[in-house]
Ligand SMILES: O=C(O)c1cccc(C(=O)CC[C@H]2O[C@@H](n3cnc4c(=O)[nH]cnc43)[C@H](O)[C@@H]2O)c1
């Protein structure tokens with residue numbers, strides 16, 4: 559059998575009605591007799607063509623094979639934002655609950671709305687979607703539906719970055735907020751087989767008060783949710799020096815959380831150094847500008863500090879000009895552990911499968927290379943050893959079955 563049967567309590571098949579009860583582009587099943595193909599023919603931005611690229615084109619057929627392989631590949635995602643994962647379907651549902659919102663609900667209008675002039679514009683739009691989340695039930699709906707969208711892409715495990723400050727500041731009770739995400743997490747694992755964990759991030763631009771509140775929510779024994787594994791720092795970097803948050807990261811780390819700040823997304827390598835030395839970063843969100851500093855590249859490789867690379871995000875926020883100028887290849891060449899992520903997928907017109915296809919093209923990967931990328935994410939995740947072993951096995955079994963003659 560080419561597609562391994564899901565374990566008894568494992569993820570449902572992609573065509574399980576629990577996963578596809580809403581409209582979605584169908585993913586392909588592995589088919590018998592698939593052979594290795596190179597990934598170098600995938601096109602830009604939406605990297606994998608949806609339709610045929612030519613009736614007799616071997617390159618087009620290889621790209622479609624790789625597309626199908628990626629669609630069925632079990633994956634882990636380490637850098638993806640909670641509100642930033644609200645698909646048009648979810649946004650529409652939230653907007654229907656709160657009709658006074660300015661956020662368009664029509665998917666075509668949303669494409670325009672989600673076209674950004676720069677990073678600051680992106681944050682403005684992001685916060686308008688945050689304004690749609692007003693009740694604990696909104697929080698639960700968003701979280702559960704995001705997990706459903708992940709399951710459709712064979713995401714087995716995700717560390718979802720949540721900004722609790724933005725919700726408590728808008729009047730949602732902290733206890734009710736934690737209960738809502740935990741309830742959704744447990745239901746999503748039971749219903750979709752997708753395991754979720756949380757990263758609580760400080761919205762840096764909102765200042766030290768937001769950092770105080772975030773670390774309180776993350777470390778207060780009466781509030782801290784079971785699924786919380788890490789502590790982050792998001793929002794704009796320009797004018798928001800990382801070292802000011804050292805006491806907050808020290809507290810979070812002392813409470814057993816892992817440190818995963820964004821750094822080097824819109825500022826230079828010095829911000830990545832600050833994240834390492836001041837915030838004790840174990841992985842770096844983006845880290846794009848690290849490519850400008852050979853010593854930093856060597857340090858990241860030597861200390862096995864993984865980068866959470868989000869290629870399409872970097873284009874959408876104009877942090878990088880074109881995909882072909884993305885430094886991901888330099889990271890791999892330097893020996894850095896690279897993981898592939900979608901960041902804010904509907905806002906950037908992407909999803910995790912598309913990001914893998916982009917990576918395949920930029921790194922010239924075949925199926926085994928893609929499987930290795932997927933395993934990188936599992937390896938540097940904060941999942942327990944048994945959970946990691948289970949997903950690693952699934953990736954190996956799936957890949958071996960795909961490549962079997
Ligand atoms: O919630 C507020 O009231 C508030 C006030 C001032 C500033 C902020 C923020 O800066 C929120 C930023 C928000 O953006 C999230 N995010 C999503 N994608 C990215 C990314 O690629 N790079 C950095 N931040 C990102 C982040 O999680 C923050 O929640 C909020």
Ligand SMILES: [Zn+2]
Nearest residue numbers: 639820843901
């Ligand atoms: Zn991010």
